[in-house]
Amino acid sequence: MHEGRCFCGQVQFQVSGDPVAMGYCHCDSCRQWSAGPLNAFTLWTPDALRITRGAESIGSYHKTPNSYRKWCTQCGGHLFTEHPGLGLTDVYAALLPTLQFRPAVHVHYQEAVLRIHDGQPKMRDLPGQMGGSGETLAE
Numbered sequence: 749m750h751e752g753r754c755f756c757g758q759v760q761f762q763v764s765g766d767p768v769a770m771g772y773c774h775c776d777s778c779r780q781w782s783a784g785p786l787n788a789f790t791l792w793t794p795d796a797l798r799i800t801r802g803a804e805s806i807g808s809y810h811k812t813p814n815s816y817r818k819w820c821t822q823c824g825g826h827l828f829t830e831h832p833g834l835g836l837t838d839v840y841a842a843l844l845p846t847l848q849f850r851p852a853v854h855v856h857y858q859e860a861v862l863r864i865h866d867g868q869p870k871m872r873d874l875p876g877q878m879g880g881s882g883e884t885l886a887e
């Protein structure tokens with residue numbers, strides 16, 4: 749069990765069990781949404797996530813039906829992104845301080861603006877089982 753909260757603490761949540769996957773996304777959407785050079789993600793099945801406080805303060809925006817991005821309407825802090833098509837929810841790694849973050853894959857590396865030399869696979873877009881090409885790129 750790991751507990752997380754938004755920037756101000758109005759919204760609090762728990763995830764239980766182990767994430768399905770952990771890594772970094774380099775896509776344009778993640779970079780624009782996060783205002784950072786990449787997004788450190790941890791993916792969970794939706795039932796692993798439970799909101800324990802402040803559910804009424806969760807805002808939602810979706811530019812595409814693939815990603816519903818959630819944030820705290822009080823502080824603006826980002827919380828997680830639901831991916832209905834994948835049946836997974838990305839809880840941002842930065843919000844889970846007790847989870848040992850072990851990134852094992854980079855996705856959408858063709859869009860990277862910050863190259864990472866960590867020896868982990870660099871997927872051009874997404875792994876095949878997630879509907880991508882499954883191709884890898886050089887670091």
Ligand SMILES: [Zn+2]
Nearest residue numbers: 754756820823
């Ligand atoms: Zn907040």
Ligand SMILES: [Zn+2]
Nearest residue numbers: 773774775778
């Ligand atoms: Zn992304």
